[in-house]
Amino acid sequence: MSETETSSPKRDHLMATAWRLFYRDGFRAVGIDLILAEAGVAKMTLYNHFSSKEELIVALLEKRDRELRAAMAATVEVAGKSPTKRLLAVFDWLEGWFGSPDFNGCVFIRALSEYPEATHAIHRTAWNHKVAVKEMLAQLCAAAGASNPAGLAETLSLLIDGAIVAAHGTRATGSARSARATAATLLKLAAA
Amino acid sequence: MSETETSSPKRDHLMATAWRLFYRDGFRAVGIDLILAEAGVAKMTLYNHFSSKEELIVALLEKRDRELRAAMAATVEVAGKSPTKRLLAVFDWLEGWFGSPDFNGCVFIRALSEYPEATHAIHRTAWNHKVAVKEMLAQLCAAAGASNPAGLAETLSLLIDGAIVAAHGTRATGSARSARATAATLLKLAAA
DNA sequence: AAGGGAATAGACAGAACTGTCTATTTTATG
DNA sequence: CATAAAATAGACAGTTCTGTCTATTCCCTT
Numbered sequence: 001m002s003e004t005e006t007s008s009p010k011r012d013h014l015m016a017t018a019w020r021l022f023y024r025d026g027f028r029a030v031g032i033d034l035i036l037a038e039a040g041v042a043k044m045t046l047y048n049h050f051s052s053k054e055e056l057i058v059a060l061l062e063k064r065d066r067e068l069r070a071a072m073a074a075t076v077e078v079a080g081k082s083p084t085k086r087l088l089a090v091f092d093w094l095e096g097w098f099g100s101p102d103f104n105g106c107v108f109i110r111a112l113s114e115y116p117e118a119t120h121a122i123h124r125t126a127w128n129h130k131v132a133v134k135e136m137l138a139q140l141c142a143a144a145g146a147s148n149p150a151g152l153a154e155t156l157s158l159l160i161d162g163a164i165v166a167a168h169g170t171r172a173t174g175s176a177r178s179a180r181a182t183a184a185t186l187l188k189l190a191a192a
Numbered sequence: 193m194s195e196t197e198t199s200s201p202k203r204d205h206l207m208a209t210a211w212r213l214f215y216r217d218g219f220r221a222v223g224i225d226l227i228l229a230e231a232g233v234a235k236m237t238l239y240n241h242f243s244s245k246e247e248l249i250v251a252l253l254e255k256r257d258r259e260l261r262a263a264m265a266a267t268v269e270v271a272g273k274s275p276t277k278r279l280l281a282v283f284d285w286l287e288g289w290f291g292s293p294d295f296n297g298c299v300f301i302r303a304l305s306e307y308p309e310a311t312h313a314i315h316r317t318a319w320n321h322k323v324a325v326k327e328m329l330a331q332l333c334a335a336a337g338a339s340n341p342a343g344l345a346e347t348l349s350l351l352i353d354g355a356i357v358a359a360h361g362t363r364a365t366g367s368a369r370s371a372r373a374t375a376a377t378l379l380k381l382a383a384a
Numbered sequence: 385a386a387g388g389g390a391a392t393a394g395a396c397a398g399a400a401c402t403g404t405c406t407a408t409t410t411t412a413t414g
Numbered sequence: 415c416a417t418a419a420a421a422t423a424g425a426c427a428g429t430t431c432t433g434t435c436t437a438t439t440c441c442c443t444t
Binding site for chain 1: 216217218220221296297301302304305306307308309310315318319322323343346347349350351352353354355357358360361362363366367370371373374377378381
């Protein structure tokens with residue numbers, strides 16, 4: 001949407017700090033004042049770059065969306081040429097993410113949860129990410145010769161989001177492996 | 193855990209109001225004062241029954257856990273004797289839930305999200321529910337003759353939680369049908 | 385009818401919240 | 415070096431938050 005945002009060091013540092021605190025503790029749990037104190041930035045600097053806390057959160061989600069999809073795309077690219085391997089690489093990447101020390105769930109699911117109302121800007125932005133990821137998956141499914149790529153991508157999305165929730169609840173990586181195994185099974189069936 | 197809680201009309205009414213507001217807007221978004229005003233109850237009444245807001249939330253989650261599992265069990269019971277039908281009835285029930293007018297996601301996933309820290313009482317209580325549901329699913333999978341009931345139950349849990357997140361993002365019931373179809377496929381494979 | 389436990393209203397403390405404003409200083413650029 | 419833009423500290427308003435306390439009133443049971 002809004003790509004007029006000029007990148008500046010202060011702005012970037014503010015966003016990095018805000019991201020860290022929001023992701024660790026939650027959007028409503030973290031106040032503006034804490035972010036400013038941790039970032040060592042004046043309040044007016046924040047309000048010169050963002051008109052409200054809500055807009056800051058939306059900007060963070062959009063940034064994270066871009067980064068995450070880029071990381072996914074890179075993971076797929078590294079996985080080689082086999083369509084099956086490329087698709088399953090997404091699940092291996094999930095497993096690595098779940099195992100990383102500061103994994104704390106999916107910020108988009110958490111945003112949907114904290115701002116549950118359908119019309120809320122943060123809710124919609126968070127869901128936009130999930131739709132975009134599903135479209136990426138559909139591309140991969142199509143490349144793998146699935147008869148119904150969109151349908152398979154929908155199912156894989158369910159598995160992925162379920163696995164993220166489970167990893168957040170257990171702090172274990174097993175759900176990624178379960179999801180991967182199911183994905184492999186479904187892919188084999190769909191490409192038959 | 194704590195089953196010493198005496199049931200009283202005031203307490204029940206307070207919990208019903210708190211549930212409605214928390215589920216609609218979120219735990220951190222709803223203040224004690226709003227609950228009290230909506231319930232028409234004095235502040236000391238709350239603090240005579242619960243030592244803190246956190247304890248109120250935990251009590252609500254435990255109550256909802258009991259109700260939800262009872263509803264699931266009833267759904268399964270009504271579905272007849274066929275193990276497959278009993279298992280798939282859970283997904284039909286999901287679809288009905290997603291379509292109900294005040295569906296607003298899964299309160300347990302939302303609690304995990306709002307209190308992301310693993311050691312937090314609310315986080316743990318919320319995850320306990322997911323574990324309990326998974327165990328119910330494992331029973332159903334075993335009855336359906338699955339070779340690895342626990343493994344299948346894990347996968348079905350992923351599908352269910354993914355479907356709930358998707359329904360919260362889309363306000364549509366389609367994810368329940370996708371999950372159901374996948375569950376049916378997996379069940380057929382597992383019972384072979 | 386009397387006594388006791390529960391509920392009440394409402395003040396209160398003390399902190400935290402978002403967002404605004406001003407006056408000053410720093411920083412970058414011509 | 416000069417000027418304009420950006421960032422600063424910090425006060426401020428006005429609200430909201432959880433939890434505590436007191437003094438009064440309601441209601442149920444004996």
